[in-house]
Amino acid sequence: MERIWTTDLAAHVGEQVLLQGWLHRLRRLRHVSFLVLRDGRGTAQVVLDDPATAAGLDALPAESVLAVMGEAVAEPQAPGGVELRAARIEVLSRAAEAPPFDMFRPAIRAQLPTMLDHAPLALRHPRQRAIFRLAAATMEGFRAALTERGFTEIQTPKIVGAATEGGANVFRLDYFGRPAYLSQSPQLYKQIMVGVFERVFEVGPVFRAEPHDTPRHINSFTSLDVEQGFITDHHDVMATLSAVLRQILATMAARCGPELALLRLDLPEIPSPIPAIHFSAALELLSERTGEDLRGAPDLAPAHERLLGAWARERYGSDFLFVTGYPTEQRAFYTAPDPARPFYSNAFDLIFRGVELVSGGQRLHRYEDYLATLERRGMPVASFAGYLEAFRHGMPPHGGFAIGLERLLMRLLELPNIREATLFPRDLHRLTP
């Protein structure tokens, strides 16, 4: 008999079917028992009329793996309007002990560190795994939007010979007796690859040795990176980012209906276009609103981003707001200045509900501009030899952005801790499981 998914049970009413999954819950009543079986997609209620069959499950710890054969029966009282009348139950794999927390409750009743310690089990909970189904939809939507627009997927090295971007926050490793480093971002490689394919993207791990112990920091995360050549300026990049976010949300909606319902998540609307404000105008606005004189401030504080987020909602009804033109010297060395006002850059942040979600911008593309910038910033040209070779041999105007997968999920789901949006988080204290 072909196995069917629990989520397809309603389509098989009146048929003999085979379900397979985990013993999510067993409730023994006087005359009947109910088994909730969980498979990779959902759960199904199984009715055990035969006392011997039910008794046979008594000693079985939750999470044991079962095959259940029986008839799918319409039953208005059952979740989803259908249940399985079990005829035969086979134990495929017996759990060795009961879980350290109840898996059948709407949410796991345990502190986050306990859940993370027991991630192999906690991730099986429908709420937890729903988050990572959304993660998969995010990656799928990201790639689909870019493939459709002629971008080529690349895989760049994670072990690098020089700590090029911010020397302190880098993991060092022993590479056959030589020092090497874990890549903090594919930035330099994706720019090099603009010279090859013009439009590239990458989904991959990045590593940051930041010794911060906060709910927002993890030391490795999944970066969704994009770089695009032959742009006019950063507005082309912002248009690509907007389209990518739109497709990510559309893919979530298409693929993850049950997960969105379970998490009670309403996906935000992305206005077309997303409103934008220049950094200097943002400072004017903030000065007015706060009564402080913020003109000349080098950057936005988190409180300022929150105020701008509230303003975007009030003024445009938008959860999203681009802030463009951050001062050039505040951004990474490869940031392109605004040609008309070089104090300001062609970089942007995308603010979502008052918190920075994505950074990006136009990059420098002329070899001589890189040489001048590296010199001005006191950065060693020799560490950038491969990178600079691309620019020595002709690079078009280009720009890009990076979305942190876990941060995006954390913000969308309004999770209190980024670790909840990370499959097996790595932080200052945690290297396992």
Place this chain on the structure above:
Amino acid sequence: MERIWTTDLAAHVGEQVLLQGWLHRLRRLRHVSFLVLRDGRGTAQVVLDDPATAAGLDALPAESVLAVMGEAVAEPQAPGGVELRAARIEVLSRAAEAPPFDMFRPAIRAQLPTMLDHAPLALRHPRQRAIFRLAAATMEGFRAALTERGFTEIQTPKIVGAATEGGANVFRLDYFGRPAYLSQSPQLYKQIMVGVFERVFEVGPVFRAEPHDTPRHINSFTSLDVEQGFITDHHDVMATLSAVLRQILATMAARCGPELALLRLDLPEIPSPIPAIHFSAALELLSERTGEDLRGAPDLAPAHERLLGAWARERYGSDFLFVTGYPTEQRAFYTAPDPARPFYSNAFDLIFRGVELVSGGQRLHRYEDYLATLERRGMPVASFAGYLEAFRHGMPPHGGFAIGLERLLMRLLELPNIREATLFPRDLHRLTP
């Protein structure tokens, strides 16, 4: 004027168009000059009738970035039957010097180390970049086949607390003062995730500190990993692998017509089903063919794989052959034995044209089997705490496989060195670019 791709030029005959790209080649003849412009997709021939325009390009090094406006004209003599009559050329970015090798020749005339040293430039060559367009199609086809079959994409940690699989060949790193290791494979995590989603896949980097200096070894590669729950045995996994490979080749054919033509690559046929031979039968066959008594051999030597590959071609007309049932003790600790003959395993290799291409198999799924196997092999249970937790709490029969992206491309393209199929290879000697 909207920019068009060189590959779309034929669709715009009679129109004024804008092309953008790199100066691939300039040929100055007495009365006319020809510019070959390369963009992210292809090349186009540009005719320069005006001597002043052509002379203006004389001092421009190859790889300078240009915008060319003019009329698309049908011209039977031109490559692709169409060329651009240039009206105006704008230099977007001037190359600082000429490339160290000619980019316009059918293949770069340089030794591999030189090409790898200059990868940011060499990868721009149409032949080189075609390989990585096939890499992108491989990843796309892999994911599409699995998403369609209900697999969920995951991202597992690349920094791990214990060197679980093969202690010697692991890169060690300093993790906030503690030792940590780079993941050699997502094997243990993808198995854990079978407990969550049943069917999972991952595309990501793996790290092997093998000090081998050969054309087949690199120290980091892209692994296409699959794991599938509720299987009957390894034959279910082999069916999934066959379907995945079929979709990879179909995606290459659909997305990479010009690249396949350029590389003169005929994609292999995948028979349905792929023929399979048991390890013990393979040894019988090899004993017959070689005259050596190979019965009782623990593994297949490369020469034996070549013979089996020739046999599969001769007997089944197939480039592919599954060998199943390798002796259990020769395989990784998590390998499931054949229940009827536990000396043999439910593991397989897929041989392609006489060389192993993919490994996979059914895994152990019972907690007590893991404890017994780890003890028998003298492996420390404590290093596997998180992994074993999954099995303590109920795991279904499952299995999977891993495809090395670069190795697959190397074999399909019959490249002499895996470095040619790796964007920025990392090996015993190479950490840059």
